[in-house]
Amino acid sequence: MNVQPKTVDAGSRKRKLLPLMGNEAIARAAWEAGVKVASAYPGTPSTEILESLAKYPAADIDAEWAVNEKVSVDIAIGAALEGVRAMASMKHVGLNVAADSIMSQSYIGAHGGLVVIVCDDPGIHSSQNEQDTRLFSRFANIPVLEPSDAQEAYEMTKLAFDISEEFDTPVIVRSTTRLSHTRSVVAVGERVTPKPKGFVDSSTKTVTIPANARRLHPKVIEREAKLAAYLETSPLTRWEKGDPKFGIVTGSISYLYVKEVVPNASILKLGASHPLPGETIRAFAKSVDRLLVVEELEPVLEKEIKAMGIACEGKAFFPRLGELSPELVRAGLAKAGLIEAAPPARAIDIEPMARPPVLCPGCPHTSTYVALRGLETRVAGDIGCYTLAAVEPLKSMDTAVCMGASIANAVGMWKAGTEKKPIVATIGDSTFLHSGIPPLIDAVYNKANITIVILDNGITAMTGGQDHPGTGKTLRGAPTFKVDYETMCRAAGVEWVRKIDPYEVGRLYQTLREAIVHKGVAVVIASRPCVLDPVKIKGTPLTIAKDGCIACQSCMNLGCPSLTWADEMHEGRHKIKIDETSCIGCTLCAQVCPTDCIQPVTP
Amino acid sequence: MSSPVKSKGARPKTKAGSDTAAEPAGEPVKPARAGGNILIVGVGGQGVLMIAKVVALLAQKQGYQVKQSEVHGMAKRGGIVFSHVRYGPEVWSPTIVKGEADALIALEWAEGLRWLDHLKHEGVFIADTRRIVPPFACRSRKAGAPINYAKETPADIVSRVADGFALDASTIAEGFGDARAANTVLLGVLSASLAYPEADWLEVIEASVPPKSRDINRNAFAAGREWALAARANPTLRFDSSITSYEAPAGLLQPKITLEINAAWCKGCDICVKLCPERCLALNAEQVAVLKSPDACTGCHICEWLCPDFAISIRTSHPEPVTA
Known part of the structure; x- marks a missing residue:
């Protein structure tokens, strides 16, 4: 096979050097590789x-936010079948949403070139689980490349x-949180423009009816x-000769931790962890007295x-759980009796x-x-910043399963027929x-007899503020059609829909009460x-008239970080103060x- | 006095901590070619990432390989934020091994304490003494309940670490017109520990801040640097000695709270139940308000005042706070 990487050393001195985050390095590489269509749904x-x-x-490139990960992959597939290079990127759990498409596309192939970037989150920094995408690559039978740093990501x-x-295969490039968000200098190259191949004109290949699928x-x-x-001969598989007492098979960011702890060890670095280069692994194993596998999360290689x-x-x-670190690699090798603790x-x-x-x-x-807690409701939550309402002092969310689960979870709770709370x-x-x-x-x-609250803050906030079909703007900021939630709900058959401003606390309570009483599906759009x-919103900050504060601490139930404990007391309880820089x-x-003691700051 | 660039290897040895004897205090040591590990910590929105960027750019300017690693994601406003910056001839791990940080820069006091175990024995500790006390710090709101903020004072910590600096950087920055420039004040303090040219520092800082705040940041940097140089010369200046305690006012006596509900007058309107900040009231089967969790009642009187039927009365035998 004539697929060889241009290694870093090859003329890197002449190449431009840029300080790039792992994710930026991936983007740069996609642009240089001549990707024509790139689609994604945001996800940390x-x-x-x-x-x-x-x-x-x-x-050069058509880059767009898709409404969800499956849509993004389907768009990339369509482009690849038209003979251009295409890419979809997502977080690990996004791959579950896109799984249906990828499982079939593995049979169909890639034609123009199809790469799916998947970022895993070992340690669950900002996710609902820490699933290992390497297992999915085996399930779908497509190769998975695992860079260790930004240069390799590129x-x-x-x-x-x-x-x-x-x-002729979709390829997964698997990053992890640590790689995606580490910045280091990357030697970059020039953009190439691959010649479009034209549509893959073979319906026996692209229509997965059973007769075709059996052939594929x-x-x-x-x-x-x-x-x-x-992969036996590709530079992706790298044998670093060292002390023959023990050898380590590793890859991805784990490789860096191994190098940090035992820089002179014998290492077999697998740049691609599926499929495995069996002969090379066998030869490496023979060359050392003892073989260890250092991998983050599941014992896939082992x-x-x-x-x-x-x-x-x-x-x-x-450990099988969480992120690895130099400390954990060192402790593990010490436990194995190979180095000192x-x-x-x-x-x-x-x-x-x-x-x-x-929040x-x-x-x-x-x-x-705050209102849902006061109204003593059973709340099916979802994925977003607002999942933080599950903990004190808001503590009003009972479930959060995955993207878009809330509404159907609520339907199920109602069907169970045993719930006393609204x-x-x-x-x-x-x-x-995405999926609601x-x-x-x-x-x-x-x-179903449930209330649905659409928390409409006009942005994908949790991931840092991305546009979506409800904002009226595309990824590149161009104006586009803006989805109207009320019209959409009515089209789905919802008869009771109210739109409110959640800053009007009284009306909010009143509307939620009415929604709960309504028989059938009621939708409140907050x-x-x-x-x-x-845009960063900053109005006149508020302040607390110390004489008026009776330390009832009602305001502390909001969990607002601008409200903090004052040193002053009332009847032995801490009064409250407001941090005016953040309010x-x-x-x-x-x-x-x-007591009406909270008032705007007077200049 | 040791310097963050004093470590012999860019990477910690397999057997760590073998040569960690602290050196006597003195002036900054010339940078070795070895590199360093700088850990920057604080609270969301304080500008941790800006400091990390400046340190990374500066190290890059000196010809080092640099890795800067942080974790974004969850709504980090008000949450913990940290950034690891590692530089040297060759850097492997993007994260700093516990106990291997040459410098720990804390934009908030308690955050500095939280990460102290990452600092080398002879490492530099630089912290803003400004406290950000989250709502979570006081889990019990009853009279006399302590705020569980760290009790260690700047004097305690500076005496415990080999090379510590604790200053009210936020107030210094406020003096230049923006408390948010506190992070640049701390960079000025760090600059006195790393012997890189002052001009290089200013160049990377100016490249990392918006044009309109360049003057504020230049002044903030100079103030931090000047403070640190003075503190090196006179160790009594290394911490703010006016802060003698971070303890909550002690010696408060628990008041005795008696809440009585006149069942005959209560019509079950639910107002007290809904508005009790501690959610300690409930309606019973007869639709009469009852105190369901007396332990949670703080005696704030809200239910008493709001009851339209005057059915609730609270008596508090509250002793006057005995302040320390």
Whole structure:
């Protein structure tokens, strides 16, 4: 096979050097590889890939926010079948949404070149689970490349397109939070413009009716063998000769941690973890006295290497949960008796208080959850900033499963027939468009008696403020059609729809009460822009007249980070003070204050 | 006095901490070619990432390989934010090993304490003494309940670390017109520990801030640097000695709270139940308000005042706070 990467050393001195985050390096590589169509739904830690791509000329690349991950992959597939290079990027759980498309496309192939970037989140920094995408690559039988740093992310993304075309397969490039969000200098190259191949004119290949699918499946198995043979000799598989006492099979960011701890060890670095280069692994195993596998999350390599009949050790010494680190690699190698243990770290007997993330000062979601708690409802939640309402002091969300689950979860709760509390589903605008519309239709169709609150802050806030079909703007900022939620709900058959401003606390309570009483599906659209995006909102801050504060602490139930404890007391209880630099003057605290002692700052 | 650039290797040795004897205080040591590990911590919105960017650019300017790593995601406003910057001839791991940070820069006092175990024994500790006390710090709102903010004062910590600096950077920055420039004041303090040219610092800072705030940041940097140089010369200046305690006012006595509901007058309107800040009231089967969790009642009187039927009365035998 003639798919060879241009290695970093090859003329890197002449190449331009840019400080790039892993995600920016992937975007740069996609642009250089001549990607014509790129699509994504935002999701930490993958979001910056498409945001960075949008900075390249529109004439070079069509980059767009899709309404969800499945749509993004389907768009990329359509473009690839037309013979151009195409890419979709997403977070690990986004791959679940797109799974249906990818499983079939594995049979169909890639034609113009199809790469799916998937960013895993070991350690669950900002996700609902820490699933391992390497397992999915085996399930779908498509290769997965695993860069270790930004330079490799750049190199491997470019190479992924060559592999995709050469072997006619979708290719996954797997990043992780740590790689996606680490910035380092990358030697970049020039953009190439591949010649469009034209539509793949073969319906026996692109229409997966059973007769065709049965013919395509054996080709997938053949392709796997060819890829394994390629990876035996490809520079993606790198054998670093060292001390023969023990050898380490590793890849992705784990490689960096291994190099940090044992820079001179024998290492077999797998740039692609599926399919495995069996012969190379066998030879490497023979060259060392003891074989270890260092991999983040699941024992994927360990199990497959053992299945080849090669003795190795891995999860006996290294954790299966969470992010790896140099500390954990060192501890694991020490536990295996291969190196000395690290001396104990500085013991500090200091325990500062917990500082969990909170909703922003003035967040328009706050009041809805205060009201839902007050109304003693059973709340099916969803994925977004507002998931933070699950903890004190808002503590009003009972479930949060995955994107778009809330409405159907609420339908199920109602069907169970045992719930005493009113059932409410809360879902953000972006999440509603992502996967909340089919369950809304289902709720009306099946005559559920639930309340749905669409928390419309006019942006995809959680991931840093991305546009979506409800904002009226595209990724590149061009004006476009703006979805109207009320019309959409009515079209789905919802008869009771009210739109309110969640900053009007009294009306909010009243509307929610009416919605709960209504028999059937009631939709409350709580509309108020996010305080951070698209523009940072800052009004006249509020202040507390110290004499008036009776330390009832009603305002503290908002969980607003601008409200903090004062040193002054009333009847032995802490009074409250407002941090005027962060307060945006939303007035929620003033509305709940019984003594009216919260007033705007007078200049 | 040791310097963050004093470490012998860009990467920690397999056997860490073997050569960590602290050196006597003195002036900044010339930068070795070895590199360093700088950990920057704070609270969302304070400008942690801006400092990280400046340090990374500066290290890059000195010809080092640099890795800058942070985790974005969850609504980080008010949450913990941190950034690892590692530089040297060759850098592998993007994260700093616990106990291997050459410098720890904290934009908020308690955050500095939280990450102290990442600092090398001879590392530099630089912290703003400004406190950001989150609502979470006071889990019990009853009279006399302590605020569980860290109790360690600047004097405590500066005496415990080999090379500590604690200053009210926010107030210094406010003096130049913007408290948010506190992060640049701390960069000025760091600059006195890393012997890189002042002009290089100013160049990267100016490239990293909006044009309209360049003057403020230049002044903030100079003030921090000047303060640090003076503090190096006179160790009594290394911390703000006016802060003698971070403890909550002690010695408060628990008042005795008696809440009585006149069931005959209560019509079950639910107002007290809905408006109790501690949610300690409920309606019973007869639709009469009852105190369901007496332990949570703080005696704030809201239910008493709002009851349209005068059915609730609260008596508090509250002793006067005994302040320390």
